[in-house]
Amino acid sequence: MDKKQSLLKHYKNTGYFLKPDIIIAVLLIAAIVGSLISIFSKMPGATVEIYHKGSLEYTYYLSEDITIELTYEGKNTVIIHNGEVFMDEADCKDELCTKFSAISSAGQRIVCAPNGIVVLIKAKKDGLDGVTGGKA
Amino acid sequence: MKKAVLCLVLIFLCPLALLMTACEAKTVENVAFGTFYSITLKGKDSNSAIKKAEELMLEIENQLSTAIPTSDIAKINSVAANKAIPVGNHTAAVFLAAKELYSASNKAFNPAIFPLVELWGFAPSNFSGIARKIPTQAEIDALLPFCDFEHFIFDENALTVTKKVSEAKLDFGGIAKGYAVDKIYECFDIGYDEFLINIGGNMSTKGSSKKIGITDAESGSILKEVLLLTNASVATSGDYERYYFYENVRYHHILNQSGYPTVDLQSVTVTGKSAMLCDAYSTAVMILGIEWANSALPKNGYSALLQQNSDIIFVGDFATDG
Numbered sequence: 001m002d003k004k005q006s007l008l009k010h011y012k013n014t015g016y017f018l019k020p021d022i023i024i025a026v027l028l029i030a031a032i033v034g035s036l037i038s039i040f041s042k043m044p045g046a047t048v049e050i051y052h053k054g055s056l057e058y059t060y061y062l063s064e065d066i067t068i069e070l071t072y073e074g075k076n077t078v079i080i081h082n083g084e085v086f087m088d089e090a091d092c093k094d095e096l097c098t099k100f101s102a103i104s105s106a107g108q109r110i111v112c113a114p115n116g117i118v119v120l121i122k123a124k125k126d127g128l129d130g131v132t133g134g135k136a
Numbered sequence: 137m138k139k140a141v142l143c144l145v146l147i148f149l150c151p152l153a154l155l156m157t158a159c160e161a162k163t164v165e166n167v168a169f170g171t172f173y174s175i176t177l178k179g180k181d182s183n184s185a186i187k188k189a190e191e192l193m194l195e196i197e198n199q200l201s202t203a204i205p206t207s208d209i210a211k212i213n214s215v216a217a218n219k220a221i222p223v224g225n226h227t228a229a230v231f232l233a234a235k236e237l238y239s240a241s242n243k244a245f246n247p248a249i250f251p252l253v254e255l256w257g258f259a260p261s262n263f264s265g266i267a268r269k270i271p272t273q274a275e276i277d278a279l280l281p282f283c284d285f286e287h288f289i290f291d292e293n294a295l296t297v298t299k300k301v302s303e304a305k306l307d308f309g310g311i312a313k314g315y316a317v318d319k320i321y322e323c324f325d326i327g328y329d330e331f332l333i334n335i336g337g338n339m340s341t342k343g344s345s346k347k348i349g350i351t352d353a354e355s356g357s358i359l360k361e362v363l364l365l366t367n368a369s370v371a372t373s374g375d376y377e378r379y380y381f382y383e384n385v386r387y388h389h390i391l392n393q394s395g396y397p398t399v400d401l402q403s404v405t406v407t408g409k410s411a412m413l414c415d416a417y418s419t420a421v422m423i424l425g426i427e428w429a430n431s432a433l434p435k436n437g438y439s440a441l442l443q444q445n446s447d448i449i450f451v452g453d454f455a456t457d458g
């Protein structure tokens with residue numbers, strides 16, 4: 001009986017796993033788990049995302065207390081404190097972003113258009129899809 | 137038998153995982169029109185579709201922005217009377233739509249109010265959030281005659297705009313973002329069933345219902361009334377968007393026909409089919425008030441949520457979540 005026939009007989013008649021079976025199963029399971037982690041890791045929210053000209057530069061938890069200094073076209077200081085986010089300083093002409101009320105709800109943004117900065121509280125899975133109104 | 141079951145499970149799970157990854161919506165977040173934009177699109181080739189939408193948005197901004205010196209509007213504003221300025225297709229479309237809204241709103245929705253917006257210090261070029269003085273009645277009276285949309289003549293054949301008086305100026309800021317949202321909607325509508333376009337809070341969506349929070353004009357937080365937006369658009373105008381204090385009085389950027397900031401309503405959120413009309417109606421209602429909202433919006437298929445002091449007033453069939 002050659003090797004091929006032996007393998008066929010094995011697959012037809014036994015419930016045991018061969019070494020290659022286990023390797024393939026592990027690889028497939030790892031791929032599935034990896035894909036699912038990649039998808040679900042993006043779902044939970046309460047994060048603060050900071051974009052510069054369309055590029056996501058930083059992500060923080062809304063629950064942490066932190067001061068973030070941004071230096072691109074100009075300088076901006078974003079503060080996350082007690083579950084709220086606000087623009088503490090900006091060197092742009094109108095400083096409109098520093099006059100925004102602190103934001104705390106998913107979907108709210110602070111925008112510094114002259115410096116190309118958008119600060120967004122990312123929606124939780126069941127959060128708001130958007131917010132209308134505001135100083136943006 | 138065990139192996140057969142395991143194989144079946146794996147065969148089922150693999151495509152499922154791949155399918156979930158492939159169907160993930162693509163979102164971009166960036167700055168345009170002096171504010172943010174956010175586009176979420178689900179479907180194949182979403183990256184290139186969003187790229188085209190961004191190019192379209194830039195094209196519209198480059199024609200309509202008062203802040204871009206080479207735009208049609210900047211050229212119209214800086215030119216002397218009786219000189220025809222060639223305009224692009226977007227400027228032409230917005231001009232005609234604004235003209236209609238100007239008439240329909242008893243001249244309350246008025247893109248020609250810009251000289252007074254500048255005088256008050258609320259123009260993008262001169263707003264600082266700080267006032268050392270406010271305009272006198274004499275200064276307002278001097279500019280009011282120039283704030284008439286009838287001073288602008290649009291030639292449909294030559295695609296030009298000519299103004300009758302040199303001092304007249306235009307600003308389509310109360311309609312341009314809504315127009316851009318509508319144009320992007322048109323691009324996505326063929327080929328995509330699930331998307332949300334948001335330019336500075338002017339939104340339009342297709343597909344599943346979206347929960348849209350409304351900014352509380354008093355606190356800056358979110359109202360408990362959440363709009364359930366289904367295959368429709370929404371826009372908000374509020375007295376908290378651009379304002380300053382002078383001698384403990386708050387002045388904001390939405391001016392009435394007399395050239396003064398409105399005082400009746402704090403914010404107006406309008407929902408309906410067209411984002412451009414939501415954008416324009418929200419400004420018009422801020423100026424003309426509840427009575428006009430009741431007479432004009434529902435008959436045209438639009439509804440609204442108005443904030444007046446601490447009261448919430450609904451106009452028409454405004455769909456809230458829960």
